Amino acid sequence: xxxxxxxxGGVVHLRPILxxxxxxxxxxxxxxxxxxxxxxxxxxxxxxxxxxxxxSTNVDHRNRVALVAILGDAIIAIGLYERLPDExxxxxxxxxxxxxxxxxxxxxxxxxxxxxxxxAGAAAENGIETxxxxxxxxxxxxxxxxxxAGYQVRRSIDGSVLHLEFAIDPSEALLSVRNSRExxxxxxxVRNLLSPKxxxxxxxxxxxxxxxxxxxxNILNAEFMGPVFPVNAVHRSVxxxxxxxxxxxxxxxxxxxxxxxxxxxxxxxxxxCLAKGVKGLIVLSAGFAETGTDGFDAERRxxxxxxxxxxxxxxxxxxxxxxxxxxxxxxxxxxxxLPARGRVGFFCQSGPLGAAILGxxxxxxxxxxxxxxxxxRADVSGNDLLQYWDSDADTDVVLLYLESFGNPxxxxxxxxxxxxxxxxxxxxxxxxxxxxxxTHDQAVxxxxxxxxxxxxxxxxxxxxxxxxxxxxxxxxxxxPRGPRVAIVCNSTALGWLAGGAAESEGLQVGExxxxxxxxxxDEFAAAIRTAIESRxxxxxxAIFVPPIAVPTRPFAEAFRHATSGAAxxxxxTFFGEEGIPKALEVAGPDGTPVAGSxxxxxxxxxxxxxxxxxxxxxxxxxxPISNVRRPQDIAGEHAAQLVASRLATxxxxxxxxxLEAAELLACYGIPVVEFREVTTEDEAVAAAEELGYPxxxxxxxxxxxxxxxxxxVRLDLSGPKSVIRGYHDLAAVSGQxxxxxxxxxxxxxxxxxxxQDDPSFGSVVSFGLSGPILDLLxxxxxxxxxxTEDEAVAxxxxxxxxxxxxxxxxxEAVNKEALAEVLQRISALCDxxxxxxxxxxxxxxxxxxxxxxxxARVRIGPPPNREDLGPRRLR
Numbered sequence: 001x002x003x004x005x006x007x008x009g010g011v012v013h014l015r016p017i018l019x020x021x022x023x024x025x026x027x028x029x030x031x032x033x034x035x036x037x038x039x040x041x042x043x044x045x046x047x048x049x050x051x052x053x054x055x056s057t058n059v060d061h062r063n064r065v066a067l068v069a070i071l072g073d074a075i076i077a078i079g080l081y082e083r084l085p086d087e088x089x090x091x092x093x094x095x096x097x098x099x100x101x102x103x104x105x106x107x108x109x110x111x112x113x114x115x116x117x118x119x120a121g122a123a124a125e126n127g128i129e130t131x132x133x134x135x136x137x138x139x140x141x142x143x144x145x146x147x148x149a150g151y152q153v154r155r156s157i158d159g160s161v162l163h164l165e166f167a168i169d170p171s172e173a174l175l176s177v178r179n180s181r182e183x184x185x186x187x188x189x190v191r192n193l194l195s196p197k198x199x200x201x202x203x204x205x206x207x208x209x210x211x212x213x214x215x216x217x218n219i220l221n222a223e224f225m226g227p228v229f230p231v232n233a234v235h236r237s238v239x240x241x242x243x244x245x246x247x248x249x250x251x252x253x254x255x256x257x258x259x260x261x262x263x264x265x266x267x268x269x270x271x272x273c274l275a276k277g278v279k280g281l282i283v284l285s286a287g288f289a290e291t292g293t294d295g296f297d298a299e300r301r302x303x304x305x306x307x308x309x310x311x312x313x314x315x316x317x318x319x320x321x322x323x324x325x326x327x328x329x330x331x332x333x334x335x336x337x338l339p340a341r342g343r344v345g346f347f348c349q350s351g352p353l354g355a356a357i358l359g360x361x362x363x364x365x366x367x368x369x370x371x372x373x374x375x376x377r378a379d380v381s382g383n384d385l386l387q388y389w390d391s392d393a394d395t396d397v398v399l400l401y402l403e404s405f406g407n408p409x410x411x412x413x414x415x416x417x418x419x420x421x422x423x424x425x426x427x428x429x430x431x432x433x434x435x436x437x438x439t440h441d442q443a444v445x446x447x448x449x450x451x452x453x454x455x456x457x458x459x460x461x462x463x464x465x466x467x468x469x470x471x472x473x474x475x476x477x478x479x480p481r482g483p484r485v486a487i488v489c490n491s492t493a494l495g496w497l498a499g500g501a502a503e504s505e506g507l508q509v510g511e512x513x514x515x516x517x518x519x520x521x522d523e524f525a526a527a528i529r530t531a532i533e534s535r536x537x538x539x540x541x542a543i544f545v546p547p548i549a550v551p552t553r554p555f556a557e558a559f560r561h562a563t564s565g566a567a568x569x570x571x572x573t574f575f576g577e578e579g580i581p582k583a584l585e586v587a588g589p590d591g592t593p594v595a596g597s598x599x600x601x602x603x604x605x606x607x608x609x610x611x612x613x614x615x616x617x618x619x620x621x622x623x624p625i626s627n628v629r630r631p632q633d634i635a636g637e638h639a640a641q642l643v644a645s646r647l648a649t650x651x652x653x654x655x656x657x658x659l660e661a662a663e664l665l666a667c668y669g670i671p672v673v674e675f676r677e678v679t680t681e682d683e684a685v686a687a688a689e690e691l692g693y694p695x696x697x698x699x700x701x702x703x704x705x706x707x708x709x710x711x712x713v714r715l716d717l718s719g720p721k722s723v724i725r726g727y728h729d730l731a732a733v734s735g736q737x738x739x740x741x742x743x744x745x746x747x748x749x750x751x752x753x754x755x756q757d758d759p760s761f762g763s764v765v766s767f768g769l770s771g772p773i774l775d776l777l778x779x780x781x782x783x784x785x786x787x788t789e790d791e792a793v794a795x796x797x798x799x800x801x802x803x804x805x806x807x808x809x810x811x812e813a814v815n816k817e818a819l820a821e822v823l824q825r826i827s828a829l830c831d832x833x834x835x836x837x838x839x840x841x842x843x844x845x846x847x848x849x850x851x852x853x854x855x856a857r858v859r860i861g862p863p864p865n866r867e868d869l870g871p872r873r874l875r
Contacts, residue, residue, distance in 0.1 A: 002118070003307040004069075007110030007181065009189030010279075010310040012076070014118060017066035063092060065122045069102075069111050072274075072309050077102040079115030081123055081131065095130040095165075096123055100142075110185065112145040117178060120168040127637065133164045179417075183387050189312050190380065190388035193280040194323045194370055196256035197226045199332065200247050200278070202269050203260035203285075204230030204238040211284055212260040214334055215320065216241075222322075222331035222338065227252060247272040256280045258320070258332055263287030263295070266302060274309050281306060282332060283315035289376050290317055303378045314380045319354035319373030325394060326590075333373065335359070340592040342367015343396040344475050345389045347382045349403045350429070351375050357401065357464065364468055364579025366475065367592050369395045383410050390418045397474045399467055400426040400458075408762035412456050412784040419457030420625070423479075423617055425470045426453060427461050448761055451782040451798070455791060457620045459613050469610040472579055472599035477569035479618040482538035485611065486511040486531035489543035490519045494573065498541050498604030505612025510536050517547045521558035528562040528570065539615070541607055542572040556583035559598055566596075569614070571607050574600040626790035631669055631825055636832055639667035643835050643860050653837060653861020658700070658740070661858040668829040670822060670841075672853045675742035684727040685720045687741040694718045694744045697726040699734035705842075705855060716744060745854060748847035749805060749814050753823060755785070755830050755839040757864055763830060767823065769801045770843045787827040792820040805846065814846035822851050837861045 002014050063083035068075045079100030086093040100115045120131065135142045146164055199219065205212035212232075216239055219228055229250045230238040237243050244250050247257060247269070257278045261269055263285050273281065288299035299316060306313045314321060320333030324341040331338050335354065339361040346361070346368055348354045354373035361368060369392065374380055382400055389395045398418065415424055428449050453460040461467050485507045489495035492514050499509045511534070513527045524544065531540045540563075544555055552575060563570045564586075574581055577600045580593045588594035601607040642664055647653065656664065662672040676687035677700075688695045697714040698704070704712030712733060714726035723741070730739050750770035758764045765787065768780040781798030783791055796802065796819045807813035822844065830836050838859040845852045 004114050004118075005182075005185040005189055006114065007185050007188070009185055009187075009192050009312070010071075010109065011189070011307040011312060012109075012111065012114070012310065013070045013308055014067050014114070015070055017068055017078075017080075063096075063126070065119060065126075067115055067118060069115065070308070071106070075103075076106040077111040077115060079112075079119055081119050081128070083126075083128060084132070094128055095132055096128045098131045098133050107141070110181065112142065113148065113181060116145060123168055129167060131166055131168055135162045135164060179413075183391060186384050186387035187391045190384050193256065193282070193312060193314060193380070194321055194330070194372075194388070195325070195328050196280070196330070198229070198252060198255050199224065199226065199330075200229045200231055200250060200254045200257045200276075201260065202231040202247060202257055202273075204232050204243060205260075206232070206235055206238055210260075211334065213239075214336070215258060215260060215284065215332060218331045218333060218336055218338075221336075223329050224331075225327060225329050226255075229254065247276045247278065250276065254278050256282065256332075258282045258284065259315075260284045263298065263316070266298075270302065270305060273311075274305075279311060281311055281313045281315075282318060282320055283313060283375075284318055284320060284334065285315075286317045288316040289378070299376060299378050306379065312380055312384075313378060314372065315375040316378060317351055318375035319348070319351040321373070322358075322368070322371040324368055324370070333358070333371070337362050338371075339366060339368045341590060342369060342475065342592065343394060344368050344399060344471055345385065345392070345395040345397070346371045346399045346401075347385045348373045348401040349375070349377055349382075350401065353401065353464075360464065360468060364472060365582070365585070365593055366468060366472055366579060377404075381407075383407060383414055386411075386414045386418050386424075389422065390414070396422055397471060398422055398424045399471055400424065401429065401464070401467070402426055403429040408452075408758075409784060412452060415456040415458050419617075420621060423459060423470075423474045423614075424457070425459045425461060425467055425474070427464060427467045428453075447778060447780070448758060448764055448782045452761055452764070452784050454620075455783050457617065459617050461613070465606075466609070468579070469601060469606055470613055473569065473571055473610050473614055476580065476593060476595055476597040476599060477571065478567055479621070480539040480569050480611065480615045481618070483507045483615055484510045484536055484538045485608075486513070486534065486537040486540050487543070488513045488515065488524065488527045488531060488540060490515045490517050490524075491543060491545055491547075494543050494545060494604050498543060498573075498608055501605040501608035502541070502612070505608055505615075507539075507608065507612055507615060521554040524555060525558035525562040528559065532563065532566045532568055532570070537568065539568055539611055540570045541604065541611065542570060542574075543604055544572065544574050545576060552583055556581070559584060560586065563598060564596065569611070570598055571611060572598055572600050573602070573604050573607055574598070576600075576602050578602050623790070626788035628786045628827075628831075629789050629824060630828055633669050634825075634828065635667040639664055639829070639833060642667070643833055646860060647835060647862075651862070653835070653859065656858045656860060658855075658857075661856045664858055665829070665841075665853070665856055668825045670825045670829070670853065670856075672856050673743055673745050675740045678727070678739055678741055679737040681724045681727050684723050684739060684741050688717065688720070688723045691741065691743045695723065696742045696744055697723065697730055698740040698742060699730040700736065700738045700740060701734050704734055742854070745845045745852040746847040746849065748845040748852075749811070750843040751819065751846050751851070752780075752840070752842045753826060753844060754780075754842070755826065755836070757837055765795070765823065765827060765830070767795045767819075768799045769804060774799075774801055785827050786831040787824055789820075789824065792823040792827070795823055796820050812848045815848055815850060816846075818849075818851035819844070819846055822853070833860075834863055835860045837863075 003011055004014055006012055066080040069077035081096040081098040083092050083096045098119060100112055102111045201216050203212040204216045207213055216230060228241060230241050230243040231247055232238055232243040233245045235243055254276050257273050259269055259281060287295060289296040303313060322333050322338055323330040335358040337359050344366060348357055351373050372385055389398050418424060450460055459470055461470060485502050487495050487498050495512055495514050499512055502509050511531060515523050515527060528540060528542055531537050574584060580597045581600050584598040585593040586596035665672060674691060678684045678687050694716045697717060699712035717723045717726050727739055731737050752768050752770045755763060755765045763785050764782050765785055766780045766782045768774060779799050779801050781795055783795050796816050805814045805816055840857045841853045843854050
């Protein structure tokens with residue numbers, strides 16, 4: 001079913017028990033009998049009536065769900081719910097009894113809460129609204145699980161038994177509790193990898209130039225604070241450190257194993273790690289998914305086995321991990337040069353690029369807190385690192401180099417939360433777009449990435465250089481509170497260059513002070529200090545590039561003194577240096593740069609570009625948090641049944657018919673303008689009279705929809721004769737008798753809303769104005785689902801052609817609130833129904849009063865990959 005994370009960060013596998021799994025059921029019931037009452041309808045027991053026995057033995061999977069938690073080959077926890085009968089009617093009710101038991105040796109790991117979360121999710125899918133449980137009064141642990149899960153518990157006491165009852169509706173409060181628990185468990189699992197107490201290096205080599213030799217050298221040179229155990233089957237020592245033939249032979253406990261042996265030897269090494277009880281693996285070896293199908297299968301087996309025994313895994317094909325905390329001092333990477341201690345966390349997928357990134361960070365004197373190069377990202381992903389850095393007190397800024405999103409929906413959810421407190425800067429490689437070139441336009445791919453990053457508050461950059469340009473500003477200077485920039489310079493040309501670049505980034509240049517090439521350090525200090533103190537300035541760009549060689553120290557001291565304690569960001573082009581120049585740093589107790597250090601850029605344009613991006617992030621962060629508003633007048637159960645019934649006959653999926661699509665949208669309060677399907681002229685006239693004149697007649701078939709020449713449409717048919725003529729025209733044009741007769745909508749601006757499965761980003765909703773020119777220009781704005789209220793409003797305003805919605809000299813303004821309402825309802829539909837693969841409403845006519853959908857298409861089918869259905873599910 002799923003791999004999940006316990007609260008201690010260990011991986012546990014959940015598996016459903018089938019009703020025919022007799023041994024597991026007996027074991028489950030025997031375990032429960034020690035701690036709680038029997039489930040009333042679990043099986044045919046002597047005290048049950050004939051009716052109860054019949055009901056129990058015929059119960060289906062929707063009314064009984066049992067889960068086991070497995071670690072290795074052992075069942076360590078079991079949970080079950082069973083739907084209860086209605087005492088009045090004898091039919092099944094919307095309540096179920098729930099119970100679970102956890103092995104004594106695994107209590108306190110949060111397994112009861114995990115089982116309850118997943119059982120509640122299954123119950124909600126099957127129409128169960130309430131859980132009840134009868135617990136022995138002294139079993140305070142189970143009562144605590146229910147309370148801490150976020151449920152509103154109502155309990156009654158009958159002697160020594162507590163009767164608990166609680167709603168399983170996923171309210172905001174419940175989701176908040178679940179997400180908090182998810183954050184804690186995933187952060188803990190990453191912390192186990194980044195802060196090990198001991199390390200075994202499997203494949204440690206005495207030969208220089210080999211991976212096992214380089215990594216051991218880096219670990220020792222970094223002065224790791226715990227014991228290091230080289231594993232080498234031939235040599236008794238490696239680099240002067242006692243070596244062991246296998247991991248099993250190591251006398252002490254091993255927290256982290258770093259694997260540097262060929263891919264073909266991994267399985268034997270892995271068995272040794274299991275026997276030793278290793279908690280985490282870093283696999284540096286290549287030869288897995290990047291090599292083809294066989295390698296991919298081997299990688300999947302490796303991950304499955306690791307999770308089956310409670311491990312997390314970084315890699316394969318990873319560069320490694322690093323932690324600059326002096327209490328850890330870990331450099332388990334292939335990069336000999338590691339940046340100094342700092343407050344920036346870095347996640348990278350590319351191993352070879354990771355070494356260059358670390359070198360560039362060190363060159364710019366950008367300090368890192370932790371670094372992870374995940375390689376193939378088979379297990380630990382960027383989402384896991386975001387969870388860790390969100391709760392890491394030593395990290396203030398997050399940098400991501402991404403080739404793909406893994407679970408895009410989860411990335412969006414986590415990034416939105418993290419970015420509220422810690423800026424995230426991301427550069428997305430073009431590799432995934434190149435892989436999907438045959439099916440996915442790269443320009444659209446880039447547009448979607450930009451919109452989704454912006455939605456989540458992530459600062460998107462195009463290159464590694466721009467990534468570091470933003471990082472040094474965010475890492476050492478405060479956020480700007482506004483767009484107003486003062487420029488202090490000693491070069492007129494560079495000053496104007498900086499001003500133009502700032503304005504192109506949406507900043508406002510209010511003050512531009514040209515001190516001239518002969519300006520003294522005191523003049524620079526006075527001008528910078530005046531700009532910082534001005535109420536009309538939010539940030540300062542200082543440019544110091546003298547025409548002749550002069551001593552830099554007096555100017556650097558002037559810059560530092562003038563900016564000391566400033567609450568506004570100051571950045572500079574100081575002699576064209578890059579990063580944090582030694583002369584402009586504010587040194588901490590360990591001699592590394594700390595907050596207040598002044599970042600320098602090779603040219604003023606790069607400084608302005610970084611400031612502009614940081615200002616836009618600051619704006620996003622200051623916006624009030626908007627929530628997802630779920631419409632109340634929806635028939636979600638009917639919609640789910642409609643989709644399920646269609647998939648039951650065609651499990652691979654299909655396009656819904658026009659009538660089915662209209663019915664599905666109507667369940668969510670999204671009406672398609674009323675229409676009738678007709679196959680004769682008499683039916684056409686009858687439909688027109690029923691709908692009321694004037695009407696429109698439309699040919700059916702994909703090629704006749706949304707044609708700019710309107711060849712497949714006849715509008716404003718005002719009587720029977722025009723309807724008959726229109727019917728015959730369209731039947732002849734399309735070559736089929738099926739025609740739609742539709743009530744005429746109010747004239748307005750045509751718009752398009754689409755939801756699609758994007759190969760890189762998951763389910764994405766787009767909005768734009770309709771028309772072939774706008775389609776060719778790709779004037780669409782994109783957002784991840786689900787949409788909050790503010791995001792729906794912003795999406796309507798996002799396309800470049802959106803000003804047309806505000807009215808022109810010849811047209812009135814449209815009702816944008818109605819369009820935002822349509823977007824929110826479509827968001828709710830697609831959020832609820834995971835089997836909706838594509839949805840298109842085109843055109844939507846937006847007028848001053850309403851937004852009317854003229855045509856809708858919906859394709860259903862099984863999800864292409866696992867959705868973000870809740871916490872603690874691992875890929």
